[in-house]
Amino acid sequence: MSFFDPLPSLGKPRVWDVGALCRAIADSLEARFNPVTVRGEITGFSRAGSGHCYFSIKDAAGQLRCAMFRRAAVAMDFTPRDGELVEVRGKLGVYEQRGDLQLIVESLQRAGQGALFEQFLRVKAQLESEGLFDAARKRALPVMPRGIGVVTSLGAAALHDVVTALRRRVPHIPVLIAPSIVQGGEAPASIAQALQQLYDLAARKGTHGVPVIDVILLVRGGGSMEDLWAFNDERVARAIVQSPVPLISGVGHETDFTIADFCADLRAPTPTAAAELVAQPRQAWLDGLEAMQARIQDALLRQVDLQAQRLDAAAHRLGRPSQQMAQQRLHLSQLQQRARHGLLMKMQRQTQNYQGLKADLVQRTQRRLQQQGQGLQQLQVRVELLNPQRVLERGYSVLTTQSGQVITSTKQAPVGTPLKAVLADGSLDVSVTQPKLL
Structure with a gap:
């Protein structure tokens, strides 16, 4: 029952205490209006440390103060x-305390959100039945893209976030932007047109047959939901x-979902996250290349x-050092050339995209080859010392028959056998006169 009597008293007018009058008005409002649903535009929104x-x-005609306590605020699924x-x-x-009229809010939602959400569900069910969301048609992202295409508004903060992330992580990868309207009635057609522009570029090949863009x-x-509604449009989904x-x-x-997310090969929670998914940091690739370089160097050294x-x-x-040494020298030279050539070719193939590392690796390898070459030269000196020619120069000689057969026993040369004594600077024809046994 209300304590407020709107009819005038027949006698002396009643004098109200301020608090009593406020309570009477509150009781009257409670009985007349509550609960109440109001549509309007938010202004002056703030959240206190208490969560209220x-x-x-x-x-256009009025304004109403509102208070939403923490227990109701935590149930909101968006930030007003x-x-x-x-x-x-x-x-x-x-x-x-102030005598102000206020609305104690128990629930708050965007105007028209219910109708839009129902439409969203209808479109989603239709496209899903046609197979547009099938996991089988989803493709893996390229490990290292050769070119990245971006569709968004030129004035959007999302473009700045994406470009900043790509410049920081993969400044060497070209980025091609197809500008589009991303909000409003013209947005779906604009998005589809921008996507088609990038599709045409993706079909082209650049230098050395490399695609212009591959993601x-x-x-x-x-x-x-109204702002993002273009990405729920059937035309965008089919594009x-x-x-x-x-x-x-x-x-x-991260909490937003659109039809575009279900049609895409992959959904990212934010524009920055989308950029990071296709842009592994350059340092990670350099570290991998350095490890590969170490493995190649170890294999070559082995x-x-x-x-x-x-x-x-x-x-x-x-x-027979005389003849065989020439062959071995040639073989050694060929091995040295093949090793040097093979080393340089492998390093060029492995580091063709990283010219800085290539110079360092070739320089290290050349120093190693020089060390090996010095070792080979030392081997040649050692082999040269085994040359019979050097033995002959010390006063020894080799006895052979006239046909060139080496004499290693007195039994091979009876008395009177003509022989040839090979000396350091020539040969002598000799004859056996008296064999002597040791």
């Missing part, structure tokens, strides 16, 4: 912003599934050591 929210809703049209449900009351980012910053290269959708915030051991074994097996 304070704002006003207004239209000034200027946003909302529907508020709650109870009218009077804040007695596409479709990005936009956060906003209300996305026509992409000849993997396409990443990075629309809105091969050089193996060849050196084979050369040592060949030197020990030499029986």
Whole structure:
């Protein structure tokens, strides 16, 4: 029952205490209006440290103060912003300390969100039944893109975030931007047209047959369901599934989902995250290349050591140094040239994209080859010492028959046998006169 009597007293007018009058008005509002749902535009929104929210809703004819306590605020699935049209449900009351009319908000949602969400579900169900969301048609992202296409508004913060992330992580990869309207009635057609421009580029080949772009980012910053509605449009969805290269959708915030997310090969929670998915840091690749360089160098050094051991074994097996040494010198020279050539060719293939590392690796390898060459020269000196010619120069000679057969026993040369004595500077014809046994 209300304590406020709107009819005038027949006698002396009643004198109200301020607090009593405020309570009477509050009781009357409770009985007449509550609960109440109001549509209006948010203004002056703030959230206190306690978690309570304070704002006003207004239209062209009036304004109403609102308070939303923490227990109701935690149930909101979005952050209200000034200027946003909302529907508020709650109870009218009077804040007695100031005598202000206020609405205690129990729930708050964007105006028209329910109808839009129903439409979203209808479009989603239709496209899903046609197979546009099938996981089988999703493609893996390229490990190292040769070119990145971006569809977004030129004035959007999302473009700045994406370009900043790509410049920081992969400044060497070209980025091609197809500008588009991303909000409003013209946005779906504009997005589809921008995507087609990138599809045409993806079909072209650049230098050495490399694709101009091999991945596409479709990005936009956060906003209300109305702001993101273009990405729920059927035209955009069908354009996305026509992409000849993997396409990443990075629309809105992490909690936002659009039809574009389901059609894309991969969904990123934010535009920056979309850029990071296709841009592994350059340092990670340099570290991998350095590890690969170390493995190649170790393998080549092992091969050089193996060849050196084979050369040592060949030197020990030499029986006729004069002829065989020439062959071994030629073989050693060929091995040295092949090792140097093979080393340089492998290093060029492995480091063709990293010219700085290539120079360092070739320089290290050349120093190693020089060391090996010095070792080979030392082997040649050692082999040269085994040359019979040097033995002959010390006063020895080799006896052979006239046909060239080497005499190693007195039994091979009876008395009177004509022989030839090979000396350091020539040969002498001799004859056996009296053999002497040791």
